[in-house]
Amino acid sequence: MKYSASKEDHLKAIFHLQSEQGVVTTNALAEALQTRPASVTDMLKKLKEQKLLLYERYKGFRLNNEGKKVALQIIRKHRLWEYFLVKKLQFGWDEVHEMAEELEHISSKKLVERLDAFLGFPETDPHGDPIPDSQGRFTSPRQLSLAQLPLNKVAEVSGISRQTTEMLELLQHKKIGLGTKLEVRRKFPFDNSLEIKIRNYPPVTISSLVAKNVLVKDEE
Amino acid sequence: MKYSASKEDHLKAIFHLQSEQGVVTTNALAEALQTRPASVTDMLKKLKEQKLLLYERYKGFRLNNEGKKVALQIIRKHRLWEYFLVKKLQFGWDEVHEMAEELEHISSKKLVERLDAFLGFPETDPHGDPIPDSQGRFTSPRQLSLAQLPLNKVAEVSGISRQTTEMLELLQHKKIGLGTKLEVRRKFPFDNSLEIKIRNYPPVTISSLVAKNVLVKDEE
DNA sequence: ATTTAATTTTAGACAAATCTAAAATTTAAA
DNA sequence: TTTAAATTTTAGATTTGTCTAAAATTAAAT
Numbered sequence: 477m478k479y480s481a482s483k484e485d486h487l488k489a490i491f492h493l494q495s496e497q498g499v500v501t502t503n504a505l506a507e508a509l510q511t512r513p514a515s516v517t518d519m520l521k522k523l524k525e526q527k528l529l530l531y532e533r534y535k536g537f538r539l540n541n542e543g544k545k546v547a548l549q550i551i552r553k554h555r556l557w558e559y560f561l562v563k564k565l566q567f568g569w570d571e572v573h574e575m576a577e578e579l580e581h582i583s584s585k586k587l588v589e590r591l592d593a594f595l596g597f598p599e600t601d602p603h604g605d606p607i608p609d610s611q612g613r614f615t616s617p618r619q620l621s622l623a624q625l626p627l628n629k630v631a632e633v634s635g636i637s638r639q640t641t642e643m644l645e646l647l648q649h650k651k652i653g654l655g656t657k658l659e660v661r662r663k664f665p666f667d668n669s670l671e672i673k674i675r676n677y678p679p680v681t682i683s684s685l686v687a688k689n690v691l692v693k694d695e696e
Numbered sequence: 697m698k699y700s701a702s703k704e705d706h707l708k709a710i711f712h713l714q715s716e717q718g719v720v721t722t723n724a725l726a727e728a729l730q731t732r733p734a735s736v737t738d739m740l741k742k743l744k745e746q747k748l749l750l751y752e753r754y755k756g757f758r759l760n761n762e763g764k765k766v767a768l769q770i771i772r773k774h775r776l777w778e779y780f781l782v783k784k785l786q787f788g789w790d791e792v793h794e795m796a797e798e799l800e801h802i803s804s805k806k807l808v809e810r811l812d813a814f815l816g817f818p819e820t821d822p823h824g825d826p827i828p829d830s831q832g833r834f835t836s837p838r839q840l841s842l843a844q845l846p847l848n849k850v851a852e853v854s855g856i857s858r859q860t861t862e863m864l865e866l867l868q869h870k871k872i873g874l875g876t877k878l879e880v881r882r883k884f885p886f887d888n889s890l891e892i893k894i895r896n897y898p899p900v901t902i903s904s905l906v907a908k909n910v911l912v913k914d915e916e
Numbered sequence: 917a918t919t920t921a922a923t924t925t926t927a928g929a930c931a932a933a934t935c936t937a938a939a940a941t942t943t944a945a946a
Numbered sequence: 947t948t949t950a951a952a953t954t955t956t957a958g959a960t961t962t963g964t965c966t967a968a969a970a971t972t973a974a975a976t
Contacts, residue, residue, distance in 0.1 A: 482962085503923065511964075512965065512966085514926085514964085517925055522963095574804070582795070587781070590786065702932085702933065721953080731934075732936085735935070754953085918975100921973080921975085922972085925971085927967090941952105941954070942951105945947105946947100
């Protein structure tokens with residue numbers, strides 16, 4: 477099956493919101509896609525029609541297995557192209573998103589597989605996000621945000637999702653960077669701030685906002 | 697400016713027909729694009745509107761400078777991607793066209809330039825067609841097959857690609873050899889055979905198969 | 917438990933690209 | 947040169963994806 481770029485964009489955005497927020501709303505999806513809620517509703521009906529989505533009016537929606545499968549293939553392509561742009565064409569990690577948004581809609585299955593091989597079957601993209609394999613499985617250990625990490629479990633920083641100068645500056649000050657090994661010592665429910673322990677340093681506190689944007693991966 | 701994939705397809709097809717056949721007709725364009733003459737007319741009006749085409753109803757049409765510039769950029773992208781697919785992803789030269797048809801619409805100017813550099817600034821694509829530079833100029837001296845030579849343009853035979861005894865025998869009989877100066881007088885769409893004129897000789901006809909294997913270069 | 921507010925959906929419209937069938941125009945032929 | 951044939955264009959419809967404004971539904975607040 478082949479779907480329009482717009483349908484693919486919707487599936488991908490639903491997938492992301494679904495795994496980040498757990499639940500997806502019409503408004504959130506419209507916001508993510510820079511479109512209007514009414515347009516989203518229109519598209520939801522079409523996706524349901526094509527059996528990619530479970531949807532009942534006013535009751536919410538979520539991807540079914542087929543929808544997830546399609547979304548994962550788009551994500552796979554997006555991340556492989558990002559990897560290509562950064563590692564082969566020498567782009568910075570912060571300038572490749574837009575281009576990958578276009579390239580992810582190139583349809584040839586065979587092209588994706590050859591590209592994957594050409595790149596040496598990378599497991600994560602330049603931002604540290606895992607690249608699904610051709611069956612949509614994450615071969616790589618999966619990434620979660622610091623906010624989601626269980627207490628007292630050692631993990632390694634593998635990515636930063638929102639890369640603003642201000643945040644990077646803050647992280648640098650707290651000695652947190654790619655590859656840093658750390659664990660969460662306490663969670664304060666009042667403001668969802670966390671106390672973090674990095675080996676050989678005294679504990680530091682970070683806000684919920686920062687925690688959400690620091691991605692880590694479990695030790696095997 | 698950014699144009700739709702369909703507009704780009706039309707511009708490119710017009711460019712090719714224009715340089716191969718000298719003149720382009722609505723029907724020929726519809727045929728080349730696998731669409732209907734009525735649809736072509738619709739698009740011609742839009743392209744004229746956007747000042748990419750000189751067009752007057754029933755009187756014919758041709759690209760203006762801006763239109764040619766856009767077409768050449770699409771062709772540039774197409775051929776660079778073909779080169780990439782063959783040289784880097786190990787595809788055969790005969791399986792890359794479809795993929796390049798999609799890739800040629802990726803818009804980032806910067807991506808094209810980086811890709812060009814990554815590939816080592818190739819001068820021709822895997823089929824031997826020249827790759828226009830970023831200003832739309834053909835940097836490479838061009839060798840093309842007799843089948844690609846525009847009508848009534850004098851050229852000199854510069855090579856024979858498939859050298860079988862049978863073909864050389866045939867060419868000798870028609871008085872065609874290295875260095876022969878000739879021009880194409882007519883093209884018969886029915887079987888793609890050509891009528892060739894060599895100075896001081898009466899016209900001769902050669903088949904499409906032969907034409908494809910005789911390489912010529914333009915007089916400067 | 918009503919009322920108010922927020923969310924979501926519908927109804928109806930629009931732009932882009934395409935189509936079919938019919939009309940206009942040009943070209944070729946008798 | 948008048949008729950016939952081929953080409954090209956128009957008129958009107960269709961599909962896809964989008965929009966605005968208004969209505970329907972659900973959630974929140976007093």
